[in-house]
Amino acid sequence: MRIIKVRDYQDMSRKAANVLSAQIILKPNCVLGLATGSTPIGLYDQLVDWYGKGDLDFALVKTVNLDEYVGLPAYNDQSYIYFMEKHLYSRVNLDPQNVNIPNGMNADPQAECRRYEKIIDDLGGIDLQLLGIGNNGHIGFNEPDNIFYRKTHVVDLTESTIEANKRFFEDVSMVPRQAITMGVGTIMQAKKIVMIANGEGKAPIVKEAFSKEINPLIPASILQLHPDFTLIADEAALSLMDV
Numbered sequence: 086m087r088i089i090k091v092r093d094y095q096d097m098s099r100k101a102a103n104v105l106s107a108q109i110i111l112k113p114n115c116v117l118g119l120a121t122g123s124t125p126i127g128l129y130d131q132l133v134d135w136y137g138k139g140d141l142d143f144a145l146v147k148t149v150n151l152d153e154y155v156g157l158p159a160y161n162d163q164s165y166i167y168f169m170e171k172h173l174y175s176r177v178n179l180d181p182q183n184v185n186i187p188n189g190m191n192a193d194p195q196a197e198c199r200r201y202e203k204i205i206d207d208l209g210g211i212d213l214q215l216l217g218i219g220n221n222g223h224i225g226f227n228e229p230d231n232i233f234y235r236k237t238h239v240v241d242l243t244e245s246t247i248e249a250n251k252r253f254f255e256d257v258s259m260v261p262r263q264a265i266t267m268g269v270g271t272i273m274q275a276k277k278i279v280m281i282a283n284g285e286g287k288a289p290i291v292k293e294a295f296s297k298e299i300n301p302l303i304p305a306s307i308l309q310l311h312p313d314f315t316l317i318a319d320e321a322a323l324s325l326m327d328v
């Protein structure tokens with residue numbers, strides 16, 4: 086694994102946007118695996134800025150998102166489809182036919198998981214997967230568990246994740262309890278993986294995940310085994326690690 090230490094959130098966002106941008110320039114019809122959360126917002130803003138200046142073209146780019154809550158419709162401002170529309174889809178020339186995100190409203194979530202895994206297969210896999218890291222070490226919504234799940238599946242969110250996400254909802258009772266997420270295997274099959282992390286709040290989990298043994302109780306730790314994994318993190322997020 087490669088660790089790129091950056092100054093702050095802005096520096097992280099810009100460097101990660103550079104990596105995504107290089108991918109799009111080198112392979113205009115690439116498949117990008119995208120993430121939601123507070124961490125990638127600055128990166129998306131940077132990509133939109135470069136698109137506006139004519140430096141980036143998304144016309145042929147295909148995207149697959151990591152995850153989606155079960156039971157939140159697209160018009161709910163906490164759904165991940167809503168997030169992606171707001172921060173990226175509506176601001177660049179991505180073809181709506183080329184963007185993919187699990188449908189959390191499918192009445193048969195298991196069938197939705199199979200449909201989504203097939204989409205990724207049919208696209209020929211992911212060229213570059215962007216990841217954040219949850220406070221409990223989750224990637225996508227692969228929560229700490231006794232095993233690593235290979236494929237797209239339905240997960241019960243842990244109390245820690247529900248707690249972390251409740252700030253976005255009126256009341257903790259409104260936070261969805263389940264999500265559909267790409268599996269750890271789906272993520273690990275991406276040709277290239279870039280994780281972004283910032284802030285001192287992430288320092289303990291970054292240390293757990295990347296300076297210790299691989300352990301499904303810290304799902305992100307498996308990324309140590311990926312042949313092309315880069316962590317772009319600011320000084321605060323790396324403050325507990327020897328880099």
Ligand code: PGA
Binds near residue numbers: 125216218219
């Ligand atoms: P965050 O979430 O970017 O809001 O910290 C990261 C994650 O849960 O993957």
